[in-house]
Every structure is written in structure tokens, then in C-alpha cells.
Amino acid sequence: MYAPPYNSTKVIGVEAxxxxxxxHAGHGHAxxxxxxxxxxxxxxxxxxxxxxxxxxxxxxxxLYNPESGSHSGQSIMNEAKAIMEKASVHVDVIALEHxxxxxxxxxxxxxxxxxxxxxxxxxxxxxxxxxxxxxRKDDRAQxxxxxxxxxxxxxxxxxELSGNTDFHQAIxxxxxxxxxxxxxxxxxxxxxxxxxxxxxxxxxxxxVHWGLASKVSxxxxxxxxxxxxxxxxxxxxxxxxxxxxxxxxxxxEEANGSxxxxxxxxxxxxxxxxxxxxxxxxxxxxxxxxxGLIDLxxxxxxxxxxxxxxxxxxxxxxxxELEEVEYRQVKWFKVTTFREDTKTPEKExxxxxxxxxxxxxxxxxxxxxxxxxxxxx
Numbered sequence: 390m391y392a393p394p395y396n397s398t399k400v401i402g403v404e405a406x407x408x409x410x411x412x413h414a415g416h417g418h419a420x421x422x423x424x425x426x427x428x429x430x431x432x433x434x435x436x437x438x439x440x441x442x443x444x445x446x447x448x449x450x451x452l453y454n455p456e457s458g459s460h461s462g463q464s465i466m467n468e469a470k471a472i473m474e475k476a477s478v479h480v481d482v483i484a485l486e487h488x489x490x491x492x493x494x495x496x497x498x499x500x501x502x503x504x505x506x507x508x509x510x511x512x513x514x515x516x517x518x519x520x521x522x523x524x525r526k527d528d529r530a531q532x533x534x535x536x537x538x539x540x541x542x543x544x545x546x547x548x549e550l551s552g553n554t555d556f557h558q559a560i561x562x563x564x565x566x567x568x569x570x571x572x573x574x575x576x577x578x579x580x581x582x583x584x585x586x587x588x589x590x591x592x593x594x595x596x597v598h599w600g601l602a603s604k605v606s607x608x609x610x611x612x613x614x615x616x617x618x619x620x621x622x623x624x625x626x627x628x629x630x631x632x633x634x635x636x637x638x639x640x641x642e643e644a645n646g647s648x649x650x651x652x653x654x655x656x657x658x659x660x661x662x663x664x665x666x667x668x669x670x671x672x673x674x675x676x677x678x679x680x681g682l683i684d685l686x687x688x689x690x691x692x693x694x695x696x697x698x699x700x701x702x703x704x705x706x707x708x709x710e711l712e713e714v715e716y717r718q719v720k721w722f723k724v725t726t727f728r729e730d731t732k733t734p735e736k737e738x739x740x741x742x743x744x745x746x747x748x749x750x751x752x753x754x755x756x757x758x759x760x761x762x763x764x765x766x
Contacts, residue, residue, distance in 0.1 A: 495521025511541015671706030
């Protein structure tokens with residue numbers, strides 16, 4: 390199972406739900422096994438000690454996206470349900486009917502008798518589930534593990550945790566009941582002349598892409614006919630040869646408390662909670678899902694030769710050795726973009742800001758300016 394982030398989500402196999410070291414009888418949560426060393430069962434991106442636990446799973450809520458991946462959600466759900474019921478697990482099933490449906494359901498549904506939440510779909514489906522759980526008014530997000538069962542186009546989180554997208558293996562992880570807490574970040578989108586308490590916010594468990602990186606995601610969406618892996622490679626190459634720079638203010642705080650602020654032109658920024666990106670790219674080679682930090686990759690150059698060189702090394706995680714790549718591990722970071730005709734870069738309150746699309750957990754659903762902050766444990 391994956392456990393949620395610390396104010397966050399727990400994951401089984403590793404799955405996700407918020408961190409709770411205790412089982413609470415009377416709230417519908419399964420009794421836990423005696424404490425044993427479970428760290429050996431967890432992937433490299435989970436730092437040790439992981440606070441992993443094992444729980445008996447006797448009732449599961451299974452949400453599935455019929456349209457995910459190659460429209461395989463229904464068949465995966467049918468088989469997953471059969472496997473779980475054969476293991477004496479009672480399964481409640483909900484089909485997702487529209488965008489953000491999972492978030493709407495999990496933010497309000499009664500979960501008192503549920504031991505684990507399984508999301509069948511891709512990173513986008515799991516993103517909705519995480520956001521739904523963390524918007525609840527009760528404490529279920531701190532108590533119920535969540536599991537991602539791969540069935541989407543983008544399954545980077547499953548690849549990170551299991552090294553493959555075999556949904557049978559994911560279901561076996563759920564039945565074993567091993568779960569641990571992971572970090573999540575809170576994304577905030579300030580708006581001029583809008584009170585801070587009304588600013589839009591959402592949660593991110595996986596990655597944030599801005600600049601050329603978000604344009605790659607947008608381009609990949611238009612290339613779905615090419616297949617899962619090929620379209621991301623093709624999109625990256627197309628954008629590399631047409632990349633441009635964007636004027637922005639980038640500010641971040643590192644683990645030691647030091648704060649850095651830049652105001653210049655950037656090509657792209659990628660923030661990863663996991664090591665990988667797309668299929669096989671070691672985008673953030675030092676990342677851990679539970680270290681309280683998000684790994685920030687900053688690239689300023691838009692020269693084709695530099696971007697190709699970076700792209701060639703990213704599969705081995707050696708791009709961070711290049712002069713063109715700045716790699717930091719941070720508690721939070723902010724990005725504000727500016728119009729190209731801005732003439733006063735020294736002004737902190739320059740009103741000539743510009744909105745640029747942001748990719749959050751594989752979904753194009755945010756824009757600059759924004760702040761991304763790891764939720765404190």
C-alpha cells in the first residue's frame with residue numbers, strides 16, 4: 390500500500406493516506422499487525438526509517454476511471470475486484486464520471502468502515518484522490534491508506550514505487566497492507582485584488598513542471614496517438630528545438646533555512662517529489678518521498694545543444710552534473726512570471742506579471758504566479 394504524506398497521505402506498496410501511527414477501533418480502521426521491520430519492502434525513494442506499518446485490509450473503496458489509459462479502467466476494475474474478493478476483502482466500487490469527480494467524492498464520502506482507498510487510473514486520478522482526502526473536514530486523511538493501481542497513460546508514481554505498471558502487483562501490495570507516509574506539497578495561486586483566504590490552492594504529491602517542461606506536457610497531450618512512451622520523447626524533442634526563455638522571479642528556501650531569489654530569464658523549472666519522470670528519466674536522482682523536501686531543477690539555457698545534452702543524460706540522472714542545470718532540495722519555492730516588455734526588473738511590486746501554464750502531477754491545471762510548499766509533518 391502507499392501511504393499519505395505527513396500532513397499528507399499514506400501509501401500502500403507504498404499507498405497513500407495521512408500518517409497515523411495508531412489504529413483506532415470504533416472508526417472502522419483495520420487492526421494493525423505487530424510492529425516489524427518493514428523498510429526492506431519499500432522502494433529506494435522512500436527514506437529510512439520510513440514509519441511503515443502493516444494493516445489488515447478487510448474493506449476497500451475502489452474508484453476507477455473508465456476512460457483512463459486505453460479505456461482499460463473497467464476491465465482492470467473487474468479483475469482487481471475479483472482478486473480482492475477472493476482474498477475475503479469486501480469491495481465498494483465507484484466509477485468516476487467526470488473531471489475532478491474523485492476529489493468531489495473523497496472530500497465528503499463516509500469512510501468510517503473503509504480500510505484502504507484504491508484509485509485505478511493514472512497520476513491524474515491519484516492527484517484528484519489526494520486532493521479530495523486532504524480537503525476533508527475530518528481526520529480520515531490521517532488514518533486511511535491510499536493505493537494507486539496503474540491504469541492510466543501517465544503512471545510515473547507506480548513506476549517509482551514498483552518499477553513497473555503491473556496492476557496485479559499493485560493489488561497484491563494492497564492485500565499485504567504495508568503502508569507509509571509520504572510528503573505532499575500545497576500549491577497556492579495568489580491573485581491581485583483577491584483576499585489571501587480566497588486564493589485557490591491544491592495539493593501535489595508527484596511533480597510540478599513550468600516553462601518548457603509544462604509545454605512538453607501540453608504537446609504530449611496532442612500526441613496521444615503515438616503511445617505512452619513515444620509521445621513524451623517526441624514532445625520533448627519538439628519543444629527542445631523550439632524552446633524559448635521566460636522572464637521570471639524564482640525564490641526558494643533550502644533545508645538549512647537559506648533563502649535564494651533570482652530575477653532573470655529561465656527555460657524551465659521542474660520540482661519532483663519522486664526520482665523519475667516520464668518513463669525511465671531520473672529527473673531528481675536524490676529525491677525521497679518522505680524527506681520533507683521537494684527537489685528543484687532549474688535550467689536557464691534554451692540553446693538546443695544544451696537541452697539535447699541535458700536530455701541525453703537525464704535517463705542516467707547525470708544531467709545534474711552539467712553547468713546548465715541547477716539542482717536544489719527545498720522546503721518551498723515561488724515562481725512569478727513577467728511580460729517580455731517589463732522594463733523594471735528591480736521592482737518587487739512590478740504589476741506587469743504574466744500567466745504561464747503549470748503542469749501539476751501530470752495535469753495542466755495551474756498557472757503562475759504560484760507557491761509550492763511541502764506540508765509540515
